[in-house]
Amino acid sequence: MIYADNAATTKMSKTAIAAMLPYLEDVYGNPSSLYVTGQKAKEALENARVAVARCIGAEPREILFTSGGSEADNQAIRSAAAIGKKAGKTHIISDAIEHHAVLHTLKKLEAEGFAVTYLPVQENGIVDPAALEEAIRPDTCLVTIMTANNEIGTVQPVRTLGEICRRHGVLFHTDAVQAVGHIPVNVKDDNIDLLSASAHKFHGPKGVGFLYAKRGVRLENLIEGGAQERGLRAGTENVAGIVSMAAALEEAVGNMAQNSVRLTHLRDRLIAGLSDIPHSVLNGDAAQRLPGNVNFCFEGIEGESLLLLLDDKGICASSGSACTSGSLDPSHVLLAIGRVHDVAHGSLRLTLGEDATEADVDTIIEAVKAVVAHLRSFSPVWRDLCAGKTAFIL
Amino acid sequence: MALYSEKVMDHFRNPRNVGVLEDANGIGTVGNAKCGDIMKIYLKIEDDIIVDVKFETFGCGSAIASSSMATELIKGKPVSDALQLTNKAVTEALDGLPAHKIHCSVLAEEAIRAALEDYEKRKAAAQ
Numbered sequence: 001m002i003y004a005d006n007a008a009t010t011k012m013s014k015t016a017i018a019a020m021l022p023y024l025e026d027v028y029g030n031p032s033s034l035y036v037t038g039q040k041a042k043e044a045l046e047n048a049r050v051a052v053a054r055c056i057g058a059e060p061r062e063i064l065f066t067s068g069g070s071e072a073d074n075q076a077i078r079s080a081a082a083i084g085k086k087a088g089k090t091h092i093i094s095d096a097i098e099h100h101a102v103l104h105t106l107k108k109l110e111a112e113g114f115a116v117t118y119l120p121v122q123e124n125g126i127v128d129p130a131a132l133e134e135a136i137r138p139d140t141c142l143v144t145i146m147t148a149n150n151e152i153g154t155v156q157p158v159r160t161l162g163e164i165c166r167r168h169g170v171l172f173h174t175d176a177v178q179a180v181g182h183i184p185v186n187v188k189d190d191n192i193d194l195l196s197a198s199a200h201k202f203h204g205p206k207g208v209g210f211l212y213a214k215r216g217v218r219l220e221n222l223i224e225g226g227a228q229e230r231g232l233r234a235g236t237e238n239v240a241g242i243v244s245m246a247a248a249l250e251e252a253v254g255n256m257a258q259n260s261v262r263l264t265h266l267r268d269r270l271i272a273g274l275s276d277i278p279h280s281v282l283n284g285d286a287a288q289r290l291p292g293n294v295n296f297c298f299e300g301i302e303g304e305s306l307l308l309l310l311d312d313k314g315i316c317a318s319s320g321s322a323c324t325s326g327s328l329d330p331s332h333v334l335l336a337i338g339r340v341h342d343v344a345h346g347s348l349r350l351t352l353g354e355d356a357t358e359a360d361v362d363t364i365i366e367a368v369k370a371v372v373a374h375l376r377s378f379s380p381v382w383r384d385l386c387a388g389k390t391a392f393i394l
Numbered sequence: 395m396a397l398y399s400e401k402v403m404d405h406f407r408n409p410r411n412v413g414v415l416e417d418a419n420g421i422g423t424v425g426n427a428k429c430g431d432i433m434k435i436y437l438k439i440e441d442d443i444i445v446d447v448k449f450e451t452f453g454c455g456s457a458i459a460s461s462s463m464a465t466e467l468i469k470g471k472p473v474s475d476a477l478q479l480t481n482k483a484v485t486e487a488l489d490g491l492p493a494h495k496i497h498c499s500v501l502a503e504e505a506i507r508a509a510l511e512d513y514e515k516r517k518a519a520a521q
Contacts, residue, residue: 302430304454308397308406322430323454330430342427378412380434380450381427 002360005316006201006292007150007178007351012248013203019247020205023240031237032228041239048246052210055253056195057186064211064219064229065242069177070101071222072196072211075233076173077105077144079219080194081114083171084141091140093170095119095127096336097149101196102175103332106144119145124285125154125337133164142171147179147195151320151333151349152284153293155183162191171217177201177209181252182290183260193217199241204248208241259354263291266352266361270294273365277372279385279394283334283347292352295320297339299394300382301346301375303330309371315364320347342381343393398455399489405459410466415448419516422508425501431457433505435465439513442473449505456488456495457502463487464502473513479506 003011023044029037031045046060053060066072077092084090094106096118106116117135119127127145136143143165148155158174165172173194179185180195181202187195194217198209213219225234252259271282271294279299298306303319310317320331322345329335330344339347350364376382384390396403415436425431431453438446447469449461464484468476481499485491491499 300452302453302457305406305458308403308455312407321454340428341430345427345430378409378450379452380423380432381452383414383450 001314001316002356002363003316004350004352004356004360004364005318006353007153007290007349008318009200009206010203010353012200012205012244013251015251016199016204016244016248020240020244023243027239031239032226041237044243045237045239048242051246051250053212055249056180056197056212057188058212059215062187062212062215064213064232065237066209066211066233067207067238068209069099069175069196069198069201072198072209073099073101073173073175074105075211075219075222076194076196076213077102077109077142078222079213079217080142080144080171080173081109082220083218084139087141089139089141090114091137092116093119093132093135093140093143093145095121095145097121097125097152097154097333098144098146099150099175099177102144102146121154121336123338124288125149125152125283125333126285126288127156127161129157129160129164132161133168136164136168136170140168140170142173144173144175147174147176147185148183148290149284149333150178151331152295152337153178153290153351154284155179155288155290158192159190162193165193166191178290181249182256182292184256187212187214199245199248202248202252204245205241208238208245210245255354260291263352263354263356266356266358267292267294269358270350270352270361270364273361274368276365277369279392280372281339281343281394283337283339290351292356294350294352296348297334297343297394298346298348298372299343299392300379300385301372303345303347305375306346306348306368306371309374310367313367313371315367318349318351320349321345340393397492398459399491401463401487401489402456402459402491405462405488406455409449409451409458409462411448411462411469412450413448414450415446418448420509420513422505422510422512424504424508425453427452430454431498431501433457433461433501435461435505435509437509437513439473444468444471444473444476453498453501454495456491456498459488460484460491460498460502461505464499464506468506473510476506476510479503 031042303321304323418436420437
């Protein structure tokens with residue numbers, strides 16, 4: 001099997017698994033308990049906080065452990081909105097290609113009276129910093145723009161965006177779920193006030209993540225209860241998961257430079273190979289993208305059938321077609337970068353992991369070529385395109 | 395648990411009656427690319443019997459499997475039988491479809507009906 005869906009989730013690293021086991025087997029105490037095994041768990045929790053903070057250039061007290069990226073996004077945005085509301089500022093700026101954890105939270109806030117400006121992205125999937133600066137109003141309380149996109153892998157100019165926000169005194173949140181552990185992220189250098197991350201995207205366990213909140217940015221808690229996480233996130237901590245996440249992140253950051261070079265090479269080889277397929281297009285910027293991310297649209301075919309046939313060939317991938325999203329519309333990200341519905345249905349996302357090889361990439365290229373050709377061979381859309389009855393879009 | 399039944403996967407992997415009928419006397423196309431599903435059915439009818447049928451489909455796995463199964467269900471049958479084909483029959487023959495994929499079997503029923511209507515229209519025009 002070739003697992004090429006690392007943007008969906010990653011395989012846990014051996015280091016991450018080994019790190020969590022003692023906290024499942026022996027040190028199972030509640031970190032809030034005062035006896036030794038509880039305090040050992042508490043110590044592990046705080047060591048994990050130090051490690052996670054160091055990996056993103058934060059201070060330990062600026063790290064809040066959550067159940068994952070979605071919770072962190074919800075809490076970051078709700079907190080910034082609450083701060084804004086107290087100051088009479090109810091305008092938020094985001095963009096068209098955010099994850100639904102951000103978009104749906106913003107929709108709720110709109111229903112509660114907030115105004116949200118969704119910046120368009122350019123065809124390469126990147127937010128224009130000048131457009132952000134123009135959109136900032138006196139009543140803007142928050143800008144939330146992701147570090148890297150989960151579908152098309154584009155990496156935003158976060159440092160520039162953060163600098164603009166700081167200059168205007170507006171809080172800047174970034175959903176860095178796809179970025180942390182894969183590309184350098186430093187909250188101080190990048191002018192970030194709030195950042196969300198998720199362990200299972202960097203070879204840690206599922207169900208655990210963290211929220212960075214710059215010192216002085218007051219968080220609202222989403223979950224009421226005990227005084228865990230300084231009263232900002234009630235519920236007994238997922239000690240094993242948190243310890244494992246810290247180990248996974250330290251490992252990912254430690255190997256980032258070499259992994260990035262290798263993966264970028266494999267990614268570009270894959271892009272070059274798939275570009276040979278006629279009437280196809282790479283989605284997202286060719287250079288400003290995550291090291292392992294490849295996303296294409298192929299005209300005349302539909303994405304779900306493509307995925308099923310790739311699965312038959314032992315390749316795990318993903319698509320932004322309506323049939324795979326469970327809705328009637330294809331991916332909002334593909335539509336936002338200007339792909340029309342007809343073409344967006346035929347999308348394929350391949351996200352390589354650190355253990356991918358050149359042979360894997362070549363196998364994927366051959367498999368995709370064969371499957372696309374097969375599906376086109378009995379596609380009425382493709383027939384009409386080839387017969388000149390309709391015009392090619394790609 | 396797999397997304398689809400073995401029957402669906404079989405018809406998706408090895409679609410029956412796939413292709414074009416150059417001498418078709420009834421052709422029906424339904425769906426649109428915007429929604430992600432298009433089915434085109436070609437019928438060759440002689441003495442009110444469907445002697446041959448082919449299909450082309452742009453769509454997901456269940457759309458392809460539904461077209462394949464629908465063509466199997468009407469091949470060699472009288473037109474009057476084909477007119478009775480329901481999406482329920484297609485779904486049942488496929489050992490079921492996930493709830494959000496039932497529309498694929500509806501599309502197959504509509505495609506066959508559209509091809510039969512085209513055949514009737516051509517017949518009326520010829521007379």
